Amino acid sequence: MKPRIHGLLAAFASEASCRSALRDLREAGFVRVDAYTPYPVAPGLIPESRTPIAPIMLITAILGACGGFFLQWFAARDYPINVGGRPINSWPAFVPITFELAVLTSALVGVIAFLGLAGLPRLHHPVFADPRFKRASQDRFFICVRADDPLYGSEAVRRTLAAAKPESVEELLA
Numbered sequence: 490m491k492p493r494i495h496g497l498l499a500a501f502a503s504e505a506s507c508r509s510a511l512r513d514l515r516e517a518g519f520v521r522v523d524a525y526t527p528y529p530v531a532p533g534l535i536p537e538s539r540t541p542i543a544p545i546m547l548i549t550a551i552l553g554a555c556g557g558f559f560l561q562w563f564a565a566r567d568y569p570i571n572v573g574g575r576p577i578n579s580w581p582a583f584v585p586i587t588f589e590l591a592v593l594t595s596a597l598v599g600v601i602a603f604l605g606l607a608g609l610p611r612l613h614h615p616v617f618a619d620p621r622f623k624r625a626s627q628d629r630f631f632i633c634v635r636a637d638d639p640l641y642g643s644e645a646v647r648r649t650l651a652a653a654k655p656e657s658v659e660e661l662l663a
Contacts (some may be wrong), residue, residue: 493663495615496521496635497646498622499655504530507630510653511535514634517649521638525616525631545602546595553594557587615661633661 501507507526511534514522524535561583569577604610616622616633625631632655634646650658 494636495661495663496633496641497650497658498616498619498631498633498661499650499658500621501630501632501653501655504630506653506655507632508534510632510650510655513649513652518640519634519638521635523633523635525625527626527628530630540606542599542602542606546599549598550591550595554587554591557590558583561586615663618661619659
């Protein structure tokens, strides 16, 4: 069985060479690029992907609000209590619970969606297999071009990364 490839991991000793490599990768059209640096070095150079968490939370907030409103309407219909001469299904009285259930459901589903989309909890990542990666939080800069990139081809990536003169470029197995 052929091992799955996660991508190519390049190590850089300086911030300037890491920036140069990120710029070259962006100009070449690579979109599945991860950078691991001890501090933020390249705002705008790494392609950003949009997350579906906001629409997920909006939909669940609407469903939670509808569920809360229906629950109160159903209870008031089956167990009518005349309070102060108000109508049985007085919607202004239902607003606080409706709002609270909208907030509660969207918050709970938002946290679950975040954890699921981020792949957490994740105990192992392919970059951890490289022994030099321990220095990513100290003084080294790493760029990983993932194999699921549409333009991924080992030689094309190696040529693009080699222009920035990395310390090393190694293939990571998933």
